[in-house]
Amino acid sequence: MSTEPGQESGGKSLFSLQRRERLMEELRAHGAITVRDIAAKLGVSELTIRRDVNILADEGLVSRVHGGATLPSPLDRSTAGRATSHSYSIGMVVPSLDYYWPQVISGARGEAEVQNLRIAVRGSAYDAADNRRQVQALLDTQNIDGLIVAPDMGGEHGKELLRWLNALPIPVILAERRAPSEIPAHKLEWVATDHAFGAGMAVRHLWQEGHRMIGCLTDSTSPTSPHVVRGWKQAMNALKIPLDKSIHEDSAKLDNGDRAKHFDRVLELCRESGTTAMLVHSDTQAVAFVQHCVDRGVDVPGSMAIVGYDDEVAYLAEPAISAVRPPKSYVGKVAVQLMAARLAEGRMRPVHRIDLNPELIVRESSVGAPRAASVSLVEDAL
Template sequence: MTDGDAKPVFGIARRERIMDELRQSGAVRVADLAREFEVSELTIRRDIGELAERGLVTRVHGGATLRSRLDTTVTPRATGGAPRYRVGMVVPSLSYYWPQVVIGARAAATELGVQLVLRGASYEADDQRRQMNSLVESGSFHGLIAAPENQGPDGHALLNWLEGLQIPVVLAERRAPSALALSTVEWVTTDHVFGGALAASHLASLGHRRVGILTSSQSPTSGQLRQGWERAIGELGLEATVDLNASLDYMEGPDRETFAASLLDRVRKTGTTGMLIHSDPQALLVQQHALDNGWSVPGDLSIIAYDDEVAENGSPPVTALRPPKQHVGRRAVEIMLARLEEGADRPVERVQVVPTLQVRESTAAV
């Protein structure tokens, strides 16, 4: 297609696809986009220029990135003035899982005129509250997006504290137990219960009947995964042969080897042929230990991971359930903006989105 053939509607669609690619990878190259869309590099540069003028991207040599706060090339008039709202965001990690959630949130914030201020915390409730409280006490934020601890007395106390804040709160990949009866906190989460059921269904479709699960004892996702898994294996007539909750990726080398050896010994003795393992690092550690000890994956054991952060880097690549992490971040910002604009009369919104199954070489028919 030549530049002369492009119609305005196609130009808009092309720019939307450029933004989609930026949200996915964080950066794009002009040459790659020109080949993909079958247009000249000049056309892509014009697209990027228009997106940059609207304050959506930052132009770099040979391409573009999502808009950086350090980008001062766009005038206030081009972006419609200063951000309408300032929203804090606190996540428990900046190295695993959460970067994709943050990318989605930042993209939505840029498009919607929201200034998003990010803080990283740990998985400890006290640290999370300290980081959140620092933002709240500054008095300069209109709302808070958070991923707090939500289990046990400390988690419940933190959720009750969030409920009592004078600014809107939206949870990302977290929800409050029904027993707390929170009435104002909103959230957007992945339906991890469905993810557990989807894993069991995939193994059943391949003929597996004796199956196991290993979840991370430190992850709030594990309990929801187990709900879906246990319900599904009962309905599908599968036999639960291995059921463990541990933190294999946090163990020291010798302890990890001992645990993995014990796990595989149990797998062999029970005739287990398929396992769901959360999270990716635990799945890859089990896979590697199995291969090092002469097992075949998936010949002797099919493995499904949960998170899909690094599962495709396994050898062979590991089948995984992929939560829509960027979409979770985007929807959290959208829900926050709707709350800020419509006020207290807007119904409280609590959203679940569904993970997808990425089938790779680590699962096969029995």
């Protein structure tokens, strides 16, 4: 009987190990895989993937489900006998369970398995009082040894929350957050995406595509937006694009009717200033802006090039939107690595604060447009 390249008895060839590593990477990124999709992606037979899943399940690394696999679940009795006691328990509080944060959680859970840590996750809101309630619930019920949290840091309530977290008797690591310099949070560690760097990448990409007036559309209620704005301004200054003549608009808390009027105003400002490209945070805002441009007859990217930020739903737009993609799963992964090292080494370990670079995913919305006619096309559309 023939075998696939690199396959040997016992499934221990280098190729099969690499293949199973790819399976685990997909699981940590998405939480589940199907045999059919992974077989097509890796260019091997479905039988080969089923064998890989069986090997990983026998090692307690995955849970088998019909047609695929998931990360191990406490409800999966087949792995219960192989489970070992965890060395530490950590709590994790995030502000959303349906946008951005699922990938962060997945990365944290995957690394927790590697580090033999138990992780308890609670969803919260973008609200300091609720953040504190959820953290307190973990402290009261879960007997945790460390905490990973993405707190709301706005206003006096946010500052007080940071002071409280800094005073806790267990280590605390912030995820996608940095304590401001005015808060003496000397114990807090963090891992965060360098969003300013990501915004700068987007501006330079648009510059290289020929745009000389590049606007910025953000949501001031998001903890990420100030960093995006800072990176946009830094890149604009470096490229000698005058900020006083550039568009920077806030799209916070707009319903559908107000949003349409707001976007009309943005397009009018683009016409007046000669702006032919926009950096838009977040993804959902970018999708809405692209749809509005299409509804108003403004061609994307022919008349207006757009780069979104987050890369959660940007690929679903028509045309697909270029976007800055933060390393979300790695934020969770590195946060757990920091926690594991802190719990192992104790107070002798220096405080670590880590920035991770995002990447720019280039799609149709920002490339290949004729620049000379851009301004007149926007004007004609309006």
